[in-house]
Amino acid sequence: xxxxxxxxxxxxxxxxxxxxxxxxxxxxxxxxxxxxxxxxxxxxxxxxxxxxxxxxxxxxxxxxxxxxxxxxxxxxxxxxxxxxxxxxxxxxxxxxxxxxxxxxxxxxxxxxxxxxxxxxxxxxxxxxxxxxxxxxxxxxxxxxxxxxxxxxxxxxxxxxxxxxxxxxxxxxxxxxxxxxxxxxxxxxxxxxxxxxxxxxxxxxxxxxxxxxxxxxxxxxxxxxxxxxxxxxxxxxxxxxxxxxxxxxxxxxxxxxxxxxxxxxxx
Amino acid sequence: xxxxxxxxxxxxxxxxxxxxxxxxxxxxxxxxxxxxxxxxxxxxxxxxxxxxxxxxxxxxxxxxxxxxxxxxxxxxxxxxxxxxxxxxxxxxxxxxxxxxxxxxxxxxxxxxxxxxxxxxxxxxxxxxxxxxxxxxxxxxxxxxxxxxxxxxxxxxxxxxxxxxxxxxxxxxxxxxxxxxxxxxxxxxxxxxxxxxxxxxxxxxxxxxxxxxxxxxxxxxxxxxxxxxxxxxxxxxxxxxxxxxxxxxxxxxxxxxxxxxxxxxxxxxxxxxxxxxxxxxxxxx
Numbered sequence: 001x002x003x004x005x006x007x008x009x010x011x012x013x014x015x016x017x018x019x020x021x022x023x024x025x026x027x028x029x030x031x032x033x034x035x036x037x038x039x040x041x042x043x044x045x046x047x048x049x050x051x052x053x054x055x056x057x058x059x060x061x062x063x064x065x066x067x068x069x070x071x072x073x074x075x076x077x078x079x080x081x082x083x084x085x086x087x088x089x090x091x092x093x094x095x096x097x098x099x100x101x102x103x104x105x106x107x108x109x110x111x112x113x114x115x116x117x118x119x120x121x122x123x124x125x126x127x128x129x130x131x132x133x134x135x136x137x138x139x140x141x142x143x144x145x146x147x148x149x150x151x152x153x154x155x156x157x158x159x160x161x162x163x164x165x166x167x168x169x170x171x172x173x174x175x176x177x178x179x180x181x182x183x184x185x186x187x188x189x190x191x192x193x194x195x196x197x198x199x200x201x202x203x204x205x206x207x208x209x210x211x212x213x214x215x216x217x218x219x220x221x222x223x224x225x226x227x228x229x230x231x232x233x234x235x236x237x238x239x240x241x242x243x244x245x246x247x248x249x250x251x252x253x254x255x256x257x258x259x260x261x262x263x264x265x266x
Numbered sequence: 267x268x269x270x271x272x273x274x275x276x277x278x279x280x281x282x283x284x285x286x287x288x289x290x291x292x293x294x295x296x297x298x299x300x301x302x303x304x305x306x307x308x309x310x311x312x313x314x315x316x317x318x319x320x321x322x323x324x325x326x327x328x329x330x331x332x333x334x335x336x337x338x339x340x341x342x343x344x345x346x347x348x349x350x351x352x353x354x355x356x357x358x359x360x361x362x363x364x365x366x367x368x369x370x371x372x373x374x375x376x377x378x379x380x381x382x383x384x385x386x387x388x389x390x391x392x393x394x395x396x397x398x399x400x401x402x403x404x405x406x407x408x409x410x411x412x413x414x415x416x417x418x419x420x421x422x423x424x425x426x427x428x429x430x431x432x433x434x435x436x437x438x439x440x441x442x443x444x445x446x447x448x449x450x451x452x453x454x455x456x457x458x459x460x461x462x463x464x465x466x467x468x469x470x471x472x473x474x475x476x477x478x479x480x481x482x483x484x485x486x487x488x489x490x491x492x493x494x495x496x497x498x499x500x501x502x503x504x505x506x507x508x509x510x511x512x513x514x515x516x517x518x519x520x521x522x523x524x525x526x527x528x529x530x531x532x533x534x535x536x537x538x539x540x541x542x543x544x545x546x547x548x549x550x
C-alpha cells in the first residue's frame with residue numbers, strides 16, 4: 001500500500017502547486033474530454049507537449065509519474081493488446097491463423113496507449129500538486145451552483161474532506177491490524193479462494209468497529225466545538241483565482257480549438 | 267530462547283521517492299529468560315525494531331536469529347512462520363485486533379492458526395483468560411460488549427494462548443488507569459517469572475526500573491546505550507538529554523543530593539530509595 005503514488009500529495013511551491021484547485025479540476029475534466037478530439041499523430045503530439053509542459057512546470061521529478069503509471073500498466077496493456085487484435089483494416093503486417101496485425105491496429109493501439117498515459121499523467125499531476133483538503137474545497141465551491149437544485153453541497157464537501165483526511169489513518173489502521181493478526185499466525189493470500197476470503201474477516205471486522213468508534217468520537221468532538229451544519233459558516237481556507245488559472249483554461253480552449261481545426265483541415 | 271540481531275538495517279519503501287531508513291546497524295542480544303526494556307524517543311525506530319522480532323518485517327540487510335531460525339532479507343514466509351509462534355507480540359492498543367463472535371473463540375484463534383485442535387485451543391484459551399483475570403461468565407460474550415480494560419486483557423490472553431517463549435510488549439499499559447497499569451505489569455512480571463523472555467517497549471522509566479534487567483536505548487534508528495537499568499540511570503544527564511528522564515525515585519534522590527546527601531549509587535526504585543535513606547538514618 002505504501003507504493004501507491006496515485007492520490008498522494010507532494011509539497012512544493014511551483015506554479016502548478018499555487019494554482020487554484022477549481023481551475024485544476026476543471027482543466028482535468030476538460031482535458032479528458034479534449035483527449036477524444038485527438039485522432040492522429042499531430043493531435044496526440046499537441047496533447048503530449050501540453051501534458052509535459054504541465055509536468056515540467058510542477059517541478060516534480062518524472063519518476064513519480066512513471067511510478068504512478070505502474071499499477072495501471074496491466075490494465076493499459078490489456079486494452080492495448082485487445083485493440084491490436086480486434087482492429088481491422090489497413091495493410092497486414094503479419095498474420096497467424098485468424099489473428100491479423102495490421103498497420104491500423106498498431107496505430108490504434110498506440111493511440112489508446114497514449115490516451116491512457118496522458119490521462120494518468122494529468123490526474124497524477126493534479127493529485128501530486130494539490131493537497132487533498134484543498135481539492136475537497138475546490139469540489140465544494142465548484143459544486144456550489146447545484147445548491148439551487150437542493151443538492152446538499154456542503155454535506156458532500158464535508159464528507160469528502162473527512163474521508164480524504166481519514167484515508168491515511170485507515171490505511172495505518174489496516175496495516176496495524178494486519179500485523180497484529182499475522183502475529184497471531186494468520187496467513188494472507190494463501191490457500192484456496194474460500195480460505196482467502198475467510199482470512200479477510202479478522203481484518204475487516206476490527207476495521208469496521210474502529211471506524212464506527214472513530215465516527216462517533218469525531219461527531220461528538222465536532223458538536224462540542226459548535227458545528228451545526230453548513231448554514232452561516234465562514235471559511236478559513238479561501239480559494240483565490242489568479243491570472244494563471246485563467247491562462248490555463250484559455251490555453252485548454254486554444255488546444256481544443258487547434259485540434260478541431262486540424263481535424264477539419266485534414 | 268535467545269534473540270540475536272546481527273548488523274540489522276531496515277529501509278522503508280526502498281528504491282522509491284519515499285525511501286527512508288529506520289534502523290542502522292543494530293547489534294543486539296536478548297538473553298534467554300531476560301526482561302529487556304527498549305526505550306527511545308518517539309520515532310526512534312522502536313516499533314520497526316520490534317516488528318523484526320517476529321519477522322513481520324524482514325531486515326534490509328543483516329539478519330535476526332531467533333533460537334535456531336535465522337531471518338534473512340530473503341527469507342520465505344514458510345520458513346519464518348514458526349518464529350511467530352515462539353515470539354508473541356502484544357501491539358499497542360491490542361484491543362483493536364479483536365474480531366470473533368465470542369471472547370473464547372477470539373482467544374483460541376491464535377493457537378488454531380498454528381495447527382492446534384479446536385478443543386485444545388479452547389482449553390488453553392480458558393486457562394489464559396482466567397490468568398489475565400477474565401471471569402468465566404464473560405467467555406461466551408461478544409468481545410465488543412466488554413469494557414476497554416477487559417478488551418485489552420482478552421487481546422493479551424489471545425497472545426498468551428499461543429504459548430510463546432518470548433513475549434514482546436509494545437507499551438502495554440498505555441491509556442490504562444493507575445490500578446489497571448500496576449495489575450497488568452504484575453501480570454507480565456509473573457509470566458516472566460514462569461520462564462518467558464520478556465521484551466518491553468515503554469516510555470515509563472519507573473516500569474523499566476521496577477521490572478527490567480537489561481535496557482537498550484534507541485535513538486534515530488541506532489542503539490546508543492546498553493546496560494542494566496541501574497547502570498544507565500546513573501547517567502542522569504544523558505537520559506535527560508535524550509528526553510527519556512529517570513525514574514521518580516532517582517529524581518528524588520537527586521534532590522536530596524543537591525541538599526548535600528551523598529549516594530554511592532543513585533537508587534532507581536522506591537525500595538532502593540527507602541533502603542538508602544534508612545541506611546543514612548541509621549549510620550549518619
